[in-house]
Amino acid sequence: MNETYFQKGFGLKSEVGPVLARTYQSAVVERLKTLGYEAGASGLHFKLAREFGFCYGVDRAVDYAYQTRRQFPDRRVFLSGEIIHNPDVNRRIQEMGIRILDHFQDPVGRFADVAAGDVVILPAFGVSVPELTHLKSKQCVLVDTTCGSVLNVWKKVHYYARDGYTVIIHGKHHHEETRATASQALTHDGGQYLCVRDVAETELVCDYIRGTISAADLMSRFGEAASADFDPAAHLQRIGLANQTTMLMSETLKVQETLRRAMIDRYGEAGLESRFRAFDTICSATQERQDAVLEMLDKGGLDMMIVIGGYNSSNTQALARMCAPRVTTYYVDSPQCVTGAGIRHKKVGDKEETLTAEWLPPVPAGASAPAPNEVRIGITAGASTPDSVVGETIERILALRGRTAADLTQVGLVEQGSSTFAAAAAEKQSYA
Numbered sequence: 001m002n003e004t005y006f007q008k009g010f011g012l013k014s015e016v017g018p019v020l021a022r023t024y025q026s027a028v029v030e031r032l033k034t035l036g037y038e039a040g041a042s043g044l045h046f047k048l049a050r051e052f053g054f055c056y057g058v059d060r061a062v063d064y065a066y067q068t069r070r071q072f073p074d075r076r077v078f079l080s081g082e083i084i085h086n087p088d089v090n091r092r093i094q095e096m097g098i099r100i101l102d103h104f105q106d107p108v109g110r111f112a113d114v115a116a117g118d119v120v121i122l123p124a125f126g127v128s129v130p131e132l133t134h135l136k137s138k139q140c141v142l143v144d145t146t147c148g149s150v151l152n153v154w155k156k157v158h159y160y161a162r163d164g165y166t167v168i169i170h171g172k173h174h175h176e177e178t179r180a181t182a183s184q185a186l187t188h189d190g191g192q193y194l195c196v197r198d199v200a201e202t203e204l205v206c207d208y209i210r211g212t213i214s215a216a217d218l219m220s221r222f223g224e225a226a227s228a229d230f231d232p233a234a235h236l237q238r239i240g241l242a243n244q245t246t247m248l249m250s251e252t253l254k255v256q257e258t259l260r261r262a263m264i265d266r267y268g269e270a271g272l273e274s275r276f277r278a279f280d281t282i283c284s285a286t287q288e289r290q291d292a293v294l295e296m297l298d299k300g301g302l303d304m305m306i307v308i309g310g311y312n313s314s315n316t317q318a319l320a321r322m323c324a325p326r327v328t329t330y331y332v333d334s335p336q337c338v339t340g341a342g343i344r345h346k347k348v349g350d351k352e353e354t355l356t357a358e359w360l361p362p363v364p365a366g367a368s369a370p371a372p373n374e375v376r377i378g379i380t381a382g383a384s385t386p387d388s389v390v391g392e393t394i395e396r397i398l399a400l401r402g403r404t405a406a407d408l409t410q411v412g413l414v415e416q417g418s419s420t421f422a423a424a425a426a427e428k429q430s431y432a
């Protein structure tokens, strides 16, 4: 460790630990866990996913940001972009006097205000090679919180590029992590990359590989998502697949299979080994959260899912995309989305939020309280969502029925759909 580049914090965990616990943990969530991840009050039956919320990489990044503030109380501290994609966490970090820089600008413009001696925190999803080089040249102090799972993807990318394979990245080309990953490919002579967002974009690449569309047609769709001098004729002969760590696993597998088939069609089965490589680089935390949601959906019995996380959080979007075709899904980015007027939420791919007014069944006329377990609400949250946000969301829902977390009691396990609300809520959303 030298004095301007830190990757392991500052040994202040015991000092910031209590602050982090107070800020980001939740008594409501702990209570739900104690009650077996399911509890009810006044006709609201909550079922919590077995894995949700903060992952190890986010935990570490937030911890290091708090440690950094303590270590350098008198210095200017910057974040090279949102530390994670959660509005609540980013707001709190800004309130500590840490300035978040706009990640869409080129490195020179973006870091124009950063001077020698300033402190810059690099987020969990990393920064690109040119950004890191530029920051190092500014002689500022760097606190690198890049997650080990992201570093693992970079390692695979280096293997591909070193061995002459073009890196195909299943990810959003404008996402910080994907931009950083793509930049790793360019550190090798002749290194190239192409980003595909989904199966539909992958099919276009396959159309070119099979010879059914021209290079010009292909590049008209992938101009910004490919390395600057990308030439399909030269650079789609040997390809290696990696992915943004937070993509939907089922989609990544389809992308892999789609590319594999196209390479077989073009070069034959015998040539596949020397022309196509693939590693699944979805991180384990993302995988565990997706598995937990799948388990909930497969068990059935839910009237709705509430998915909590930043609207720009890829892994939260993936959770919402899993839920929406199977059950009524509300994707919310903060507890404040739950209001007396309805629930504000966003469909994946939509730019605007939607307000749904009658999302909870009304209290039956003449009844002092609705029947027990009337509506069964599944809850999950992305890897960048703290328990405090999950807990507050649950509290706000309870408040709509005049209840608090103290009213939550153990209920029978959800195994079958409730009859009262399922019909009314049957209109499923279709998330493209």
Ligand code: SF4
Pocket (backbone or CB within 6 Å): 055, 056, 057, 058, 124, 125, 147, 148, 149, 150, 245, 246, 283, 284, 285, 286, 315, 383
């Ligand atoms: S989602 Fe995965 S890759 Fe991203 S910070 Fe968390 S553990 Fe690391």
